[in-house]
Amino acid sequence: MTAPALETRGLCKAFGSFVATNAVDLRIAAGSRHAVIGPNGAGKTTLVNLLSGLFRPTSGTVHIDGQDVTRLGQHERVRRGLTRTFQINRLFADMTVLESVAMAVAERQGLGRRFWKPLASYGAVMDEAAQLIEGLRIADAAHSRTRDLAYGKQRIIEIALALASRPRILLLDEPAAGIPTRESRELFATLADFSADTTILLIEHDMDLVFRFADRVSVLVGGALLVEDTPARVASHPLVKEVYLGTAQHV
Amino acid sequence: MTILFDGIASGMLLFLISSGLSVTLGLMGIINLAHGAFAMLGGYVCVVALDRYGIPFPVAVLMATLSAAAAGVALERLVYRRLYGAGQLDQVLFSIGLIFVSMALARWLFGPQPQPIRLPGWLQGQVQLPWIEIGVYRAFLIVLGLVVAVTLHRAVGVTRFGARLRAAVDRPAVARGLGIDVDRVFVVAFAIGSALAGLGGAVGVELLGLDPSFPLRYLVYFLIVVVVGGSGSFEGSLVASVLIGIFDVAGKYYVPQVGSFIIYTVMVVMLIVRPQGLFGRPSP
Amino acid sequence: MGRSARIVAAAFVAFGVSSAAWADEKPVKIGVIASYSGPYADYGRQFDTGIALYLKEHDGKLAGRPVEIVRKDAPGAAPDLAKRLAQELVVKDKVNVFAGLDFSPNAFAVGAIAKEAKIPAIVMNASSSAITTNSPYVARVSFTVEQVSDPMARWAAKQGIKKVYTVVADYGPGKDSETAFEKAFVAAGGTIVGKVRTPLSNPDFSAYVQRIKDEKPEAVFFFFPSGVLPPAFLKTAAERGLQEAGIKLIATGEATDDSYLAATGDVALGLITSHHYSRVHESEKNKAFFAAAKALAGNDLVPSYFAVAAYDGMAALDLALRKTGGDLDGAKIMEALKGLAFESPRGPIEIDAETRDIVQTVYIRRTERVNGELANVEFDRFDRVRDPGKP
Amino acid sequence: MTGVVSPMAAPAALRGAGAWKPAELLFWTLPVIGWFAFPENLPLLTQIAITALFALSLDLVLGVAGMVTLGHAAFFGVGAYAAGMLPAYLGIGDPLLGLVAAAAAAALAGALTSPLMLRGSGLSQLMVSVGINAMLYEAANKATEVTGGVDGLPGVENTPLFGMWSFDLYGRTAYVYAVVVLLLLFWMARRVVRSPFGVSLRGIRLNAARMPALGVPVNRRLAVVWTLAAAYAGVAGALLTQTTQFVSINVLGFDRSAEVLLILILGGAGHLYGALVGAVAYMSIHHLLADIDPEFWQFWIGLIFIVVVLFARDGALGAAARIRDLIRNLILGRGASR
Secondary structure (H helix, E strand, O other): OOOOEEEEEEEEEEEEEEEEEEEEEEEOOOEEEEEEEEEOOOHHHHHHHHHHHOOOOOOOEEEEOEEEEOOOHHHHHHHOOEEEEOOOOOOOOOHHHHHHHHHHHHHHOOOOOOOOOOHHHHHHHHHHHOOOOOOOOOHHHHOEHHHOOOHHHHHHHHHHHHHHHOEEEEEEEEEOOOOOOOHHHHHHHHHHOOOOEEEEEOOOOOHHHHHOOEEEEEEEEEOOEEEEOOOHHHHHOHHHHHHHHHHHOOO | OOOHHHHHHHHHHHHHHHHHHHHHHHHHHOOOOOOOHHHHHHHHHHHHHOOOOOOOOOHHHHHHHHHHHEEEHHHHHHHHHHOOOOOOOHHHHHHHHHHHHHHHHHHHHHOOOOOOOOOOOOOOEEEEEOOOOEEEHHHHHHHHHHHHHHHHHHHHHHHHHHHHHHHHOOOHHHHHHOOHHHHHHHHHHHHHHHHHHHHHHHHHHHHHHOOOOHHHHHHHHHHHHHHHHHOOOOEEEHHHHHHHHHHHHHHHHHHHHHHHHHHHHHHHHHHHOOOOOOOOOOOO | OOHHHOOOOOOHHOOOOOOOOHHOOOOOEEEEEEEEOOOHHHHHHHEEEEEHHHHHHHHOOOOEEEEEEEEEEEOOHHHHHHHHHHHHHHOOOOOOEEOOOOHHHHHHHHHHHHHHOOOOOEEOOOOOOEEEEEEEEEEEOOOOOOOOOOOHHHHHHOOOOEEEEEEEOOOOHHHHHHHHHHHHHHOOEEEEEEEEEOOOOOOOOOOHHHHHHHHOOOOOEEEEOOOOOOHHHHHHHHHOOOOOOOOOOOOOOOOHHHOOOOHHHHHHHOEEEOOOOOOOOOHHHHHHHHHHHHHHOOOOOOOOHHHHHHHHHHHOOOOOOHOOOOOOOOOHHHHHHHHOEEEEEOOOEEEEEOOOOEEEEEEEEEEEEOOEEEEEEEEEEEEEOOOOOOO | OOOOOOHHHHHHHHHHHHOOOOHHHHOOOOHHHHHHHHHHHHHHHHHHHHHHHHHHHHHOOOOOOOOOOOOOHHHHHHHHHHHHHHHHHHHOOOOHHHHHHHHHHHHHHHHHHHHHOOOOOOHHHHHHHHHHHHHHHHHHHHOHHHHHHHOOOOOOOOOOOOOOOOOOOHHHHHHHHHHHHHHHHHHHHHHHHHHHHHHHHHHHHOOOOHHHHOOOOOHHHHHHHHHHHHHHHHHHHHHHHHHHHHOOHHHHHHHHHHHHHHHHHHOOOOOOOOHHHHHHHHHHHHHHHHOOOOOOOOHHHHHHHHHHHHHHHOHHHHHHHHHHHHHHHHHHOOOOOO
């Protein structure tokens, strides 16, 4: 059996006495679309931070394609094909869309240390960036400064930056947070187009989106994995209904 | 023993004079490099009151504190408030500009020479105990420093005002929504910061001297205290001040040839170990 | 660069000095480089006072020529700026003589220009020994740190003091003073029991003073630049009761600089210092000088050794120009300056023919109250002291 | 600017970004004009050019990469001393060799200090830089026998440039030399800033937290630019030593660090030209005021800082950009175009 694209073994993270992630064993098969759901404060974003390398775990390990990457930094995991988006936009306010995407593309192509020729003169970089922007249907904003764009557009750039590094494994931390339902549908449709071969781990609140998009769902409660199964079975799982869906209605 | 005492006293003075900066810079987040200008104002008011008008020392110190607070309020109303949204670099340029202007004004009014201060008799001299020699003024500084620390901790750390201030700084819009008069909170906080500067400046004249270049000469020391202590933390400022005071005095006593290396080395090492400062909140 | 620089040029036209008259009426142009701003701005004012007083007493003329003064601000130790200003004074203002020069680094830098442009530089304060050695176009009318430190050591030894602790500010002049004192004191049979160099920006002397007290020397010799440091040191020394513990305080005259003495206050009382000038120096010439300079300087400035040196610098230039018959050639002026001897408000002084450095009386003074004001009262002297730094 | 960006059109739109704009070319005629218009002020113009190079170096770290430093004189000083010690101790007086040695020494100092600078950010970083600067100053002060201390290092004498032009009293050689070095290093900086590496530095300044998620080793990049900027500062220091034939401890002074920071802010950080404009503006104003009012020029310059911040944020370039936008909008009648 081939190793899962992404795997954690006994992953724990404690902030002082507060345990945010508790012995999580997660296996995400290559090519799957795996959603992690859970109530607020369940430790979903902490999990993404641990997977992407922003946080070091208190104990436990993270593996990409069976290789232990626990000690690797974020940028090194990106080089191994693991990229993430952020729940709260982390963009480059004063750059144009094309510039920031081109920058991300250049980094993936390993050109980030080139210091002599202008970025704009790297044809392959610029073409790829332009294609990506067009594919995400934000071409009209290509030359606008990021800070001047509407929030929905910015959210797409957040994803564009991640896609620019052509990830094999993509961690999406609530990609549709804060944008209207109709737009989020489109967003997910685009995502599906772009990442047919990509392994995706998705954190999402919108259950409709999750059930439509994901093929596996894990439920995280209090930092620990409660259930992992197909969307349909998770939806009907009594425990899940109680802790998650029940709570969600109050949110 | 005496060295330890001197170190603590020296640290307390640092704390007194820097604590105001941990309000304006630490809590309010203004890069207020002109802090020393408020301290200098306090110093001059105190000296003039003592020397020219023979006003008793405690009253003179009070006057110094109040006038620095008044200057703080005036400047906050007129100019500082326009800087809250500005970039930090602009704040640097502005506050350095203010330092230059204040230095020129001080020179114009009082001349470039250092100002003499004559303490009342009850604050002079030394008390000889069997195992320690206590400078009366230094003891006074330690007591005053502790009083200020406790008061500040009570006033800003625990009360509703403190909570409002933090809310107003972190989320001004939200704070307004909650009915907090953000403008007023800022004025009051700035006044507190300036008043503390004035107080520190007034009681510092005896040890630091006072001349128009005061605001620049000690600028680095103020910043060291606030940054090493951790922005916005009085406890941090207090501990940092005392630590630096002790290291500095002990270093000068035991290894005098090293001189001012000590203070910078201590600072750099502390910041390498804890970049967010002793009591600072670690940034994620 | 264009627009801003043009504004600069416009200002020069507006505020600069026009060179109109020729022949015998052609003025002597003197470029004064000194601190006119910043913490040491008083130095510039002191120079101005001395220069203005001399000119006032001589109808604004030196050797019959009118005089033009061009002032340039080089605040504090700023050799790169001083050098540039000197270059400008040569190239643009076409000065005949450099003067002022309060800080040694600036004097070194200007000395190099003086040598290159063959324009005499009259040092009115900078006190580092090697300034006159480095440039043949420099003559000094002020003093050197060694020159005033050395007599203090000899005097202390004469009093039977055997063990001295030295405290100096940790920079060039401080080290020079320490070295000169130690050399002279050891030569006279004394011992240096400890020495310490304190940072220039030093808020707290308590540790150093405590250390001295614990070492129990017979005397402590200290050197700090005039300003905030001497009073801070004296206060701490008083607080710790050094004098009561039987430790004598001796220093160079910077500690009791006439212009800061009032501000230093009673802690200076009884302090023994060595220097070349005191405002209460007993002579008719000094009485007249001080009264006139005080009147000129205004209320907030007490004329000090800076003003005297500036006054003497003008006197030296006057005498030299008389010798050259008004010739402004730099080499000739330098020749004329060598070996000049005349009476200054501080007493007799001369410019050494070999080294172009000053030779003068160094006085030992005690800080006392005179007519209700603190003053340096001279009670002992060393005549014709040369700079011990010179071979 | 609406419509689809075709894969080809996008690069075309940006490809021109590397070309020199007319305004830039115009700017660089200023040194030539300066030569003819102020032949008697060449020493001042030389020091303006040197200060501009120093500010440019600061802009690389602060304006472009967002590293806060108030200790940049450390590297200026290392370069200045390297350029001074070469002739003083080794008898190597060639100015160009001096520049290379200074750049190398300062770069080494930069590389060694970069780990310290990368521990914290913001104020903490600022104070570490102050500490590094202060410790170097103290070290140079303690080693007066080697550095010459405040009185300056004796024996700093350079041979003529290319064996042909010696540094004359009028400062002609010095001026041309400084301006050419400035132009050359500016050209290089301009290229670096537009390169992928330079763009990634801007990315780090704008959002340091995102960059690792794009695969960027942030600290390594910052260490590189810190070292590069140190080398630039070192060359500026070397130019000062060589054009004044003098070096003393004040090259390491805290004042110098603070002044160059003010200059950069005054000019506007992050645009490279801000450093140049700031240096020209500050030094000219300073010179002018110091001549008019040697005693209180500081008051006026302080007032100018305050006014600039209150009425013209982001320095001279920021103000210029706003005026340009205003005029453009007036002429084109587009109102708020963005």
